[in-house]
Amino acid sequence: MRRILRYFRAKRFASDLAAEMRAHIEEKVDELIVEGLRPEEARSQAMRNFGNRMQVAEVCREQWAFGSLDAIGQDLRYAIRVLRKTPVFTLMAALSVALGIGVNTILFSAVNHVLLRSLPYRQPDRLFAVWSRSVSHGSEPMHVSAADFYDWRAESRSFESLEAYASWPMNLTNVDEPRQLKTELVSGGFFSTLGVGAQIGRTFLQDEDREQSPLVVVISHHLWREMGEPAQIVGRPLTLNGSPAKVIGVMPAGFAFPSPEVDAWVPLSLSSQNRSNREGRWLAVIGRLRESNSRRDAATEMDVISHRLAAAYPVTNTGWSTSVSPLQDELVGKVRPILLTLQAGGLLLLLIACVNLANLLLARGASRAREIGVRAALGASRARIVRQLIVESAVLAALGGGMGIALALQGITLVRTFGDGLIPRADEIRLGGPVVGFAVAMTLLTALIFGLAPAIHASRVDVREKIVSGARGTPRSVERKRGLLVAIEVGLASVLLVGAGLLGESLAHLVTMAPGLRTDHVLTLRLTLPRSHYPTNTLQNAFFERILEGVRRLPGVRDAGEISDTPLEGNNPTFEFDLEGAIHGPTDAPIQAGLRAVSPGYLQAAGIPVLKGRDFTLDDRAGHLPVAIINQAMARRYWPISNPVGRRLRLKEDQRWLAVTGVVPDIKHMGLKADEGPVVYIPYAQKTQDWLAWTTLVVRTAGEPMDIVPAIRGAIRGLDKNQPIAEVDTLDRVLTRSTAMPRFTTAVIGAVSGFALLIAVLGVYGVLAYTVAQRVPELGIRLTLGASPFQVLWLLLRSTMLRVLAGITGGLLAAWWLARLLETLLFGVRPDDPATFAGVACILLLVSVAAMLVPARRAMKIDPMTALRAE
Amino acid sequence: MRATEKSDLLPGTLEMLILVTLRRGPLHGYAIAQRIKQTSDDLLHVEEGSLYPALQRLLIQDWVSAVWGMSGRNRRVRIYTLTPSGRKQLNQEVKRVGRLIDGITRVMRPSEA
Numbered sequence: 011m012r013r014i015l016r017y018f019r020a021k022r023f024a025s026d027l028a029a030e031m032r033a034h035i036e037e038k039v040d041e042l043i044v045e046g047l048r049p050e051e052a053r054s055q056a057m058r059n060f061g062n063r064m065q066v067a068e069v070c071r072e073q074w075a076f077g078s079l080d081a082i083g084q085d086l087r088y089a090i091r092v093l094r095k096t097p098v099f100t101l102m103a104a105l106s107v108a109l110g111i112g113v114n115t116i117l118f119s120a121v122n123h124v125l126l127r128s129l130p131y132r133q134p135d136r137l138f139a140v141w142s143r144s145v146s147h148g149s150e151p152m153h154v155s156a157a158d159f160y161d162w163r164a165e166s167r168s169f170e171s172l173e174a175y176a177s178w179p180m181n182l183t184n185v186d187e188p189r190q191l192k193t194e195l196v197s198g199g200f201f202s203t204l205g206v207g208a209q210i211g212r213t214f215l216q217d218e219d220r221e222q223s224p225l226v227v228v229i230s231h232h233l234w235r236e237m238g239e240p241a242q243i244v245g246r247p248l249t250l251n252g253s254p255a256k257v258i259g260v261m262p263a264g265f266a267f268p269s270p271e272v273d274a275w276v277p278l279s280l281s282s283q284n285r286s287n288r289e290g291r292w293l294a295v296i297g298r299l300r301e302s303n304s305r306r307d308a309a310t311e312m313d314v315i316s317h318r319l320a321a322a323y324p325v326t327n328t329g330w331s332t333s334v335s336p337l338q339d340e341l342v343g344k345v346r347p348i349l350l351t352l353q354a355g356g357l358l359l360l361l362i363a364c365v366n367l368a369n370l371l372l373a374r375g376a377s378r379a380r381e382i383g384v385r386a387a388l389g390a391s392r393a394r395i396v397r398q399l400i401v402e403s404a405v406l407a408a409l410g411g412g413m414g415i416a417l418a419l420q421g422i423t424l425v426r427t428f429g430d431g432l433i434p435r436a437d438e439i440r441l442g443g444p445v446v447g448f449a450v451a452m453t454l455l456t457a458l459i460f461g462l463a464p465a466i467h468a469s470r471v472d473v474r475e476k477i478v479s480g481a482r483g484t485p486r487s488v489e490r491k492r493g494l495l496v497a498i499e500v501g502l503a504s505v506l507l508v509g510a511g512l513l514g515e516s517l518a519h520l521v522t523m524a525p526g527l528r529t530d531h532v533l534t535l536r537l538t539l540p541r542s543h544y545p546t547n548t549l550q551n552a553f554f555e556r557i558l559e560g561v562r563r564l565p566g567v568r569d570a571g572e573i574s575d576t577p578l579e580g581n582n583p584t585f586e587f588d589l590e591g592a593i594h595g596p597t598d599a600p601i602q603a604g605l606r607a608v609s610p611g612y613l614q615a616a617g618i619p620v621l622k623g624r625d626f627t628l629d630d631r632a633g634h635l636p637v638a639i640i641n642q643a644m645a646r647r648y649w650p651i652s653n654p655v656g657r658r659l660r661l662k663e664d665q666r667w668l669a670v671t672g673v674v675p676d677i678k679h680m681g682l683k684a685d686e687g688p689v690v691y692i693p694y695a696q697k698t699q700d701w702l703a704w705t706t707l708v709v710r711t712a713g714e715p716m717d718i719v720p721a722i723r724g725a726i727r728g729l730d731k732n733q734p735i736a737e738v739d740t741l742d743r744v745l746t747r748s749t750a751m752p753r754f755t756t757a758v759i760g761a762v763s764g765f766a767l768l769i770a771v772l773g774v775y776g777v778l779a780y781t782v783a784q785r786v787p788e789l790g791i792r793l794t795l796g797a798s799p800f801q802v803l804w805l806l807l808r809s810t811m812l813r814v815l816a817g818i819t820g821g822l823l824a825a826w827w828l829a830r831l832l833e834t835l836l837f838g839v840r841p842d843d844p845a846t847f848a849g850v851a852c853i854l855l856l857v858s859v860a861a862m863l864v865p866a867r868r869a870m871k872i873d874p875m876t877a878l879r880a881e
Numbered sequence: 882m883r884a885t886e887k888s889d890l891l892p893g894t895l896e897m898l899i900l901v902t903l904r905r906g907p908l909h910g911y912a913i914a915q916r917i918k919q920t921s922d923d924l925l926h927v928e929e930g931s932l933y934p935a936l937q938r939l940l941i942q943d944w945v946s947a948v949w950g951m952s953g954r955n956r957r958v959r960i961y962t963l964t965p966s967g968r969k970q971l972n973q974e975v976k977r978v979g980r981l982i983d984g985i986t987r988v989m990r991p992s993e994a
Contacts, residue, residue: 026959027933027937029957029959030910030933030958030959031929031933033909033910033911033952033956033957033958033959034910034911034929034958036956037909037911037912037952037954037956037958038911040954059928059929060929060930061928061929061930062930065930066929066930066933066934069930069934070933070934070937
């Protein structure tokens with residue numbers, strides 16, 4: 011307050027002080043005249059004795075502290091004037107800040123909304139995911155059997171509630187265009203455990219998941235919108251999988267659990283037989299922890315329960331335990347390393363931009379030394395000069411920061427579009443308060459980093475020397491500092507380039523992986539039969555066969571087949587098997603293999619060759635000898651030396667012996683990164699699992715696969731007008747999608763490193779060009795005295811080259827140390843891959859040399875006489 | 882000896898000299914400088930470049946107050962007066978400097994101690 015009052019008194023203060031000092035001098039003049047000096051002599055002596063009145067006034071003003079507000083306004087105006095005088099420099103500098111701030115703001119918006127912000131549920135930190143796991147399955151989190159779930163729920167005390175859910179697509183048929191809905195089966199307390207209510211109507215009651223309860227549905231906001239946002243939605247009848255159901259509520263727009271694609275939630279009403287099934291592990295479980303319990307309490311308790319269950323049900327539960335992990339980790343854990351890597355890359359880029367700017371400002375400071383010297387001589391204090399230069403940097407940073415935020419505004423929409431389906435919670439990403447706060451904080455920090463050092467340096471000039479000598483050369487200290495900054499730039503750039511190189515190589519490894527099948531010209535689409543219409547294997551299989559016959563007759567279809575799980579997508583249900591003749595002790599881990607039902611012709615349509623034996627035929631049907639085809643992994647593991655064709659294996663679930671009729675190669679069923687492990691194919695016509703009422707139709711076409719969709723839709727409609735098709739796609743696109751995340755990561759890091767390289771190279775160029783310009787006279791002398799142009803060239807390049815080399819060495823060491831953090835994102839390449847490191851070193855060296863050649867050529871063209879005359 | 886170089890004078894000494902000078906009555910800036918010069922028998926020259934900032938510091942601390950008045954030569958000048966809080970501060974300063982000089986004296990003549 012006092013400060014502000016003083017500010018208003020500032021004007022009077024200035025005139026008071028001036029009048030007072032004038033009076034002082036007059037008094038002195040009078041006195042000197044009395045002492046016998048002539049008036050003009052007296053005056054000049056009085057003035058001389060008084061010294062610099064301006065400086066005294068300045069010191070006094072600063073003591074009153076109202077000077078600072080005033081002076082900053084002045085500094086600001088001056089800064090803007092100075093920056094406008096060099097528009098190219100200003101624009102380049104602001105753009106590099108804008109790039110750094112923009113990229114980081116975009117990435118932080120994702121980090122903030124995906125990783126940092128808690129889930130939009132009631133007390134989200136109390137929500138946990140509970141999985142089964144078993145050493146025989148590599149201790150990976152696995153789904154939970156219904157019987158285990160109900161036992162957990164009955165026995166656990168540390169959880170307030172435990173709820174189960176499972177994806178279960180259903181066909182919606184009482185509409186013009188039958189369609190498959192992405193439905194989730196959820197236990198009664200699912201919504202109340204999450205603590206999210208319906209926007210319209212209500213969610214499920216605790217006992218609405220009983221077997222006899224009438225079927226009720228909660229629909230998603232987007233499904234409601236697709237239905238035309240009817241106000242009277244509650245009570246509307248829907249026919250789901252042929253059964254009548256009633257809508258009881260609509261969820262709010264942001265609700266996206268377990269995924270944003272879910273269309274509707276249906277109670278998990280299991281028959282008592284299904285409830286006591288301990289074999290089929292298919293449920294996901296979440297729990298809300300009691301206030302009084304910690305995660306460790308829950309984990310300990312769940313371990314006790316698992317042990318008890320293993321003792322009580324040794325056949326199904328031996329070796330099975332549980333894992334309890336925060337729900338947020340569960341949802342976003344996979345993208346955490348990716349987003350953090352990208353953010354780290356972004357920050358490195360910003361740092362490079364800062365160092366580069368510091369470098370430019372140092373050079374600028376050196377050429378402005380005279381101006382600063384004059385200002386110092388006129389009485390500007392050192393603090394004042396530092397402040398002036400910092401204000402200049404701040405204006406630059408603010409300009410860049412503003413442009414950066416504008417850039418981020420565009421970029422965030424891009425990330426949301428790109429990230430849709432790739433990054434969980436992508437729809438939540440926006441430019442909110444915390445993100446803008448981050449951008450502003452980064453801008454300030456940037457200004458400080460790139461502005462402070464050059465400002466302090468510039469203010470340390472020797473006033474007298476600057477003015478007297480006319481200051482042509484650059485002090486060695488500036489060159490040393492700039493050299494150091496260039497080394498840092500090159501070092502940071504090499505860290506980024508190594509990261510980009512490793513990720514790029516991983517991606518190259520990934521996309522050149524042979525998927526094991528021919529993905530071109532293949533259409534895939536998914537059919538899920540309602541059990542109400544197709545309750546038995548016979549009915550299901552008959553329908554599947556008729557569809558195949560119909561589709562094969564369509565013009566443009568080369569081959570067609572069916573498989574229970576779409577290849578390359580990742581679903582790989584595994585079952586336990588016995589092998590005939592194998593000595594298998596009761597304590598040995600059971601033989602696990604993926605099980606897929608396929609139709610005859612599937613292998614042909616997917617382009618999978620039969621290596622040994624034969625493909626399934628129409629004769630392999632119910633009532634005939636049960637047969638199986640195995641993949642090479644299975645053959646190698648269990649029949650390493652003998653021919654498996656003709657051997658028998660038993661599916662534990664139905665105790666049937668299957669005769670192996672053929673061996674096929676392994677394919678990348680779960681995506682390119684993983685091997686599929688042992689797999690057993692059985693013919694659809696011989697399946698005994700009536701729950702397996704779905705199939706993926708795989709159609710190899712002569713022309714563009716998507717063109718044939720209407721014809722296929724028509725063919726299926728002709729067989730059953732209520733049967734929808736879903737997930738229509740081409741195998742090429744499925745393949746592309748499976749590498750979308752690594753491509754996204756590599757693209758971002760690649761772009762960031764590209765910019766970093768550009769900035770670093772400009773830095774190298776700038777320093778050498780400046781040195782050459784400064785040393786023209788000296789080089790002229792050397793040439794005159796007989797130095798050869800090459801000696802001069804070497805003289806110039808040596809120090810810059812040494813700095814670049816030092817930067818590369820330091821950068822590669824740092825990268826070697828940091829690359830381990832990337833390990834989880836790498837595929838087929840080690841984090842210390844020597845080729846990548848060598849490649850990065852070569853690229854940086856080559857590019858640096860190229861950048862140095864331009865100024866070096868100028869140096870070699872110096873005409874000694876002209877250079878000397880300029881002196 | 883010139884009492885102008887900041888390093889020559891102990892910090893706060895100039896302020897104390899001004900306060901002492903003002904104890905005998907209100908004075909304007911030039912007169913303060915002259916008085917210090919006279920009373921120190923020309924040993925201390927207060928340079929204007931230091932005097933005015935020092936006076937401003939004293940104003941900020943409220944140890945002196947300033948009003949516009951007339952000088953002996955009938956010139957409009959600012960006349961500084963010691964305030965009660967300035968008097969209190971001066972007493973403390975005098976004690977402090979007394980102790981300091983006492984200490985320095987003992988160190989300079991260790992044989993007599």
